[in-house]
Amino acid sequence: MSTKLVTRNTDYAVRALCYMAARDKKEKGGIITVTELVKELGMPRPFMRKILQKLNAAKLLMSQKGKGGGFRLAKTPERIFITEVMEIFQGPFKLNECMFKRKVCPNRKACFLRKRLEAIEEFAVAQLNGVTIKEILHG
Amino acid sequence: MSTKLVTRNTDYAVRALCYMAARDKKEKGGIITVTELVKELGMPRPFMRKILQKLNAAKLLMSQKGKGGGFRLAKTPERIFITEVMEIFQGPFKLNECMFKRKVCPNRKACFLRKRLEAIEEFAVAQLNGVTIKEILHG
DNA sequence: ACAAAAGATACCAATATGGTATCATTAAGC
DNA sequence: GCTTAATGATACCATATTGGTATCTTTTGT
Numbered sequence: 001m002s003t004k005l006v007t008r009n010t011d012y013a014v015r016a017l018c019y020m021a022a023r024d025k026k027e028k029g030g031i032i033t034v035t036e037l038v039k040e041l042g043m044p045r046p047f048m049r050k051i052l053q054k055l056n057a058a059k060l061l062m063s064q065k066g067k068g069g070g071f072r073l074a075k076t077p078e079r080i081f082i083t084e085v086m087e088i089f090q091g092p093f094k095l096n097e098c099m100f101k102r103k104v105c106p107n108r109k110a111c112f113l114r115k116r117l118e119a120i121e122e123f124a125v126a127q128l129n130g131v132t133i134k135e136i137l138h139g
Numbered sequence: 140m141s142t143k144l145v146t147r148n149t150d151y152a153v154r155a156l157c158y159m160a161a162r163d164k165k166e167k168g169g170i171i172t173v174t175e176l177v178k179e180l181g182m183p184r185p186f187m188r189k190i191l192q193k194l195n196a197a198k199l200l201m202s203q204k205g206k207g208g209g210f211r212l213a214k215t216p217e218r219i220f221i222t223e224v225m226e227i228f229q230g231p232f233k234l235n236e237c238m239f240k241r242k243v244c245p246n247r248k249a250c251f252l253r254k255r256l257e258a259i260e261e262f263a264v265a266q267l268n269g270v271t272i273k274e275i276l277h278g
Numbered sequence: 279a280c281a282a283a284a285g286a287t288a289c290c291a292a293t294a295t296g297g298t299a300t301c302a303t304t305a306a307g308c
Numbered sequence: 309g310c311t312t313a314a315t316g317a318t319a320c321c322a323t324a325t326t327g328g329t330a331t332c333t334t335t336t337g338t
Contacts, residue, residue, distance in 0.1 A: 005142060005234045005256060008327065014252070033283070047328055053285070066336025067282045082252060095144045112274040113153070113221060116266045117144060123262045127255045135251040147296070172314070185298055192316065205305025206313045 005124070009089035013051050014082065015041055017060070017133050021077040031070040051089075058088045077134040086128070093128075095121040144263070148228035152190050153221065154180055156199070156272050160216040170209040190228075197227045216273040225267070232267075234260040 019040060020032055034052065038045045052071055055061045062074045073080070086093060095117060158179060159171055173191065177184045191210055194200045201213045212219070225232060234256060 003142060003144060003146075003229060003232070003234060005259065006252075007142075035283090044328065046330070049284080050328085056284090063284060064336090065284045065334070067280095068337060069283045069335080071284085090142060093142075095142060113145075113270055116270055120144065120259075120263045120266050123266075124259045127259050127262075131252055131255055174314090183297065186296070188315080189297085195315090202315060203305085204303070204315045206311095207306060208304080208314045210315085 006086065007090050009051060010086050012041075012043055012048065013055060013085050013089060014133070014136065015043075016048070016051065017055070017073070017077075017080060017085070018137055020061075020071070020073050021080075021133050021137060024073060024077075031064060031068075031072050033070040036070075054088055055085075058084070060084065060088075077137065078132050080133040081129070082131040082133075082136070083125075083128050093121075093125060095124065145225065146229050148190060149225050151180075151182055151187065152194060152224050152228060153272070153275065154182075155187070155190065156194070156212070156216075156219060156224070157276055159200075159210070159212055160219075160272050160276055163212060163216075170203060170207075170211050172209040175209075193227055194224075197223070199223065199227075216276065217271050219272040220268070221270040221272075221275070222264075222267050232260075232264060234263065 056063045195202045
């Protein structure tokens with residue numbers, strides 16, 4: 001019902017990325033299978049696969065087919081930005097899209113509401129821009 | 140596709156309220172029919188009615204049934220807040236609803252992303268809080 | 279060759295949103 | 309009181325999005 005900034009796909013994706021980043025620190029370069037992720041994160045397997053495939057297509061993950069295959073991070077955690085992930089699953093970040101395209105609004109250019117919405121978007125972008133998987137993992 | 144802060148219902152509602160406020164200044168206390176609004180704002184009649192009925196139920200409008208009836212603003216434009224309208228059509232304003240309820244997130248309380256989302260919501264509320272129909276009409 | 283992995287894709291269900299249709303109720307004016 | 313013009317209430321429909329499932333193909337290590 002109420003507008004959400006982060007959708008469920010993104011949620012899952014970030015969790016998976018976090019898990020992979022955390023595990024990667026221990027077993028360096030370890031490849032991770034869907035089976036492990038599903039067991040560890042407790043989310044439906046086919047859904048997880050779809051998400052990983054998208055992350056792979058977007059070059060956040062690398063995949064290896066065949067027996068013994070799986071996924072691994074394609075970048076270090078500090079270079080995986082939350083905004084990237086959001087864009088993959090939610091499209092471009094735009095809160096704005098002014099509504100008053102008709103004659104009612106007497107002064108579209110100066111419209112108050114519009115200005116406020118723009119400010120909100122700007123702030124939101126600024127807040128999210130720096131955030132990477134690394135920061136999510138350890139404050 | 141991309142997350143929107145303002146939905147279409149809200150859009151229509153605000154337009155209608157603006158029109159009514161503007162017209163009210165000329166013809167003081169004038170009652171306005173759906174017919175006039177539809178003609179003026181060019182949106183589907185039954186849909187407009189549903190919206191007006193909701194605004195009425197929420198006490199932003201007053202309605203008069205029967206011949207010669209219609210709607211009028213129940214408050215002055217400077218006391219109709221955009222946030223009210225948004226809540227009527229979009230539910231409570233909550234961008235947050237943290238995603239990490241499971242074991243993955245090692246430090247929920249201090250979670251970075253969470254903090255950012257909270258900040259965004261706070262800012263958004265602050266930006267929208269002051270805005271009324273009056274301000275939307277004349278900067 | 280076999281089995282275990284991902285790639286690709288098509289499908290399904292639930293929900294939200296935008297929009298329509300219809301009937302009941304109220305009140306003005308002749 | 310009858311007619312007419314208005315809203316009230318409500319049920320319905322269509323479409324898009326989202327969350328989730330199923331299935332078949334391709335790759336690769338053993």
